[in-house]
Amino acid sequence: MEEQKKPVILSGITPSGVLMIGHYMGAIRNWVALQHEYECFFMVADLHAITVRQTPADLRRRTLDIAAGYIACGIDPDLCTLFVQSHVPEHTQLTWVLNCLTSMGEASRMTQFKDKSGENAENNNVGLFTYPVLMAADILLYQADLVPVGDDQKQHLELTRNLAERFNFRYSPTFTVPEPFIPPVGARVMSLQEPTKKMSKSDKNEKATLFISDTDDAIRMKIKRAVTDSGTDIRFDEKNRPGVANLMTLYSTATGKSNAEIEREFEGLGYAEFKEAAAEAMVGFMRPMRERFLELRSDTTMLNALLAKGAETARNRARRTLRKVYKKVGFAELG
Numbered sequence: 336m337e338e339q340k341k342p343v344i345l346s347g348i349t350p351s352g353v354l355m356i357g358h359y360m361g362a363i364r365n366w367v368a369l370q371h372e373y374e375c376f377f378m379v380a381d382l383h384a385i386t387v388r389q390t391p392a393d394l395r396r397r398t399l400d401i402a403a404g405y406i407a408c409g410i411d412p413d414l415c416t417l418f419v420q421s422h423v424p425e426h427t428q429l430t431w432v433l434n435c436l437t438s439m440g441e442a443s444r445m446t447q448f449k450d451k452s453g454e455n456a457e458n459n460n461v462g463l464f465t466y467p468v469l470m471a472a473d474i475l476l477y478q479a480d481l482v483p484v485g486d487d488q489k490q491h492l493e494l495t496r497n498l499a500e501r502f503n504f505r506y507s508p509t510f511t512v513p514e515p516f517i518p519p520v521g522a523r524v525m526s527l528q529e530p531t532k533k534m535s536k537s538d539k540n541e542k543a544t545l546f547i548s549d550t551d552d553a554i555r556m557k558i559k560r561a562v563t564d565s566g567t568d569i570r571f572d573e574k575n576r577p578g579v580a581n582l583m584t585l586y587s588t589a590t591g592k593s594n595a596e597i598e599r600e601f602e603g604l605g606y607a608e609f610k611e612a613a614a615e616a617m618v619g620f621m622r623p624m625r626e627r628f629l630e631l632r633s634d635t636t637m638l639n640a641l642l643a644k645g646a647e648t649a650r651n652r653a654r655r656t657l658r659k660v661y662k663k664v665g666f667a668e669l670g
């Protein structure tokens with residue numbers, strides 16, 4: 336019997352910092368759960384990273400950090416195609432074709448572009464403008480059916496769908512029109528220092544973020560110094576008590592306990608006892624990730640071999656799509 340083709344998933348993270356617990360909870364945890372049922376492509380989006388000025392040595396190091404981080408968080412390179420975006424030149428090649436299909440108006444409406452280009456004049460580059468088109472190329476090259484992304488990337492997914500439909504209509508059916516896969520609310524981890532802001536790998540204040548490379552003591556220190564609210568009891572109230580609610584989300588992930596169970600566990604106890612327990616739970620939860628991460632990072636030859644294999648698989652797939660696109664657009668073939 337012919338084996339049924341698995342639906343395709345593609346996603347990626349930009350190497351603008353080290354992986355942190357927010358990536359695990361909001362993104363990679365879902366990827367891990369999906370990797371058996373889907374044909375998965377997970378990439379390190381280094382082409383996207385240079386829309387913000389990067390120090391070359393840092394970019395190089397962080398690219399490998401993110402790749403090792405994926406595996407440390409449970410992505411199995413034997414089940415998934417794990418690769419670095421710049422290793423597959425078809426991404427930039429398809430971007431050009433899609434750029435010529437995108438109107439100035441629709442690119443200008445992207446809220447991430449408006450936010451990021453407005454942040455400082457120095458960073459107002461054309462790459463930032465065409466960032467969502469590159470993202471569309473990432474997705475369409477692999478004929479992805481499903482794209483797990485955070486809420487902030489939903490608009491880029493909508494553009495991707497429009498570009499796929501436009502190309503298919505103008506030429507002939509070529510691209511799969513992808514669906515977004517947005518994780519349920521509650522998957523968002525907030526900054527430990529400003530709990531109304533999301534935890535971010537590029538936060539200037541290191542105490543705000545739990546990185547997967549953090550030592551046991553760093554994790555304990557960050558949780559114990561996490562900003563909490565003026566209340567005293569342990570109750571889940573995201574709106575009025577975002578600091579405690581955030582720590583409860585972390586504790587819940589590490590222990591599998593529900594918010595109601597946590598509230599019962601800490602009834603009559605205060606923030607200090609709760610933080611102590613949350614710190615120990617996170618130390619235990621994150622230790623195996625850190626150990627695996629450090630092990631992978633200490634063997635660059637092995638990591639590069641894995642990425643070379645991933646790039647080859649990705650290129651084979653990407654090349655097939657690009658060849659069709661070039662032909663349909665009317666680029667003359669040599670033979």
Ligand code: ATP
Pocket residue numbers: 347348349351352357358360361362483484485486487522523524525533534535536537538
């Ligand atoms: P930066 O701050 O460098 O712009 P970031 O750290 O906010 O980036 P991204 O690289 O934009 O993170 O995010 C990659 C993926 O991880 C996205 O799917 C995003 O939704 C998810 N993610 C990022 N931060 C969090 C968070 N705090 N909680 C849950 N999910 C998150």
Ligand code: LTN
Pocket residue numbers: 345346347348349380383469470473474482483484485488
């Ligand atoms: N822009 C995304 C990262 C990203 C991505 C993609 C996600 C680049 N290419 C393709 C999904 C599919 C971000 O900032 N989170």
